[in-house]
Amino acid sequence: MTYNGRQDIERCLTSLFASTIPVRVLVIDNHSTDGTPEYVASFFPEVELMVLPENLGFGKEIGRA
Numbered sequence: 001m002t003y004n005g006r007q008d009i010e011r012c013l014t015s016l017f018a019s020t021i022p023v024r025v026l027v028i029d030n031h032s033t034d035g036t037p038e039y040v041a042s043f044f045p046e047v048e049l050m051v052l053p054e055n056l057g058f059g060k061e062i063g064r065a
Contacts, residue, residue: 003030003055006039013044024048031055 002009009027016023026048029037037051 001028001030002032002036004032004034004036006032006034006036009036009040010043013040013047017044017046026050028052030057 005012013025013027016025025044025046027037027040027050029040029049029051031052031054037049040047040049
């Protein structure tokens with residue numbers, strides 16, 4: 001999960017994909033305002049990206065009321 005993590009997301013994802021272990025990456029964006037989801041979609045199309053319509057915080061469980 002990320003929130004306004006644009007400055008860190010490139011290093012994180014590059015590191016994951018440089019691994020010799022195959023990975024499946026899901027980024028859940030918590031309504032960032034710094035262009036994080038657009039950056040991920042443009043430069044890491046292999047990432048599964050879920051963009052939340054509002055900032056639910058890190059403690060809220062998605063899909064649960």
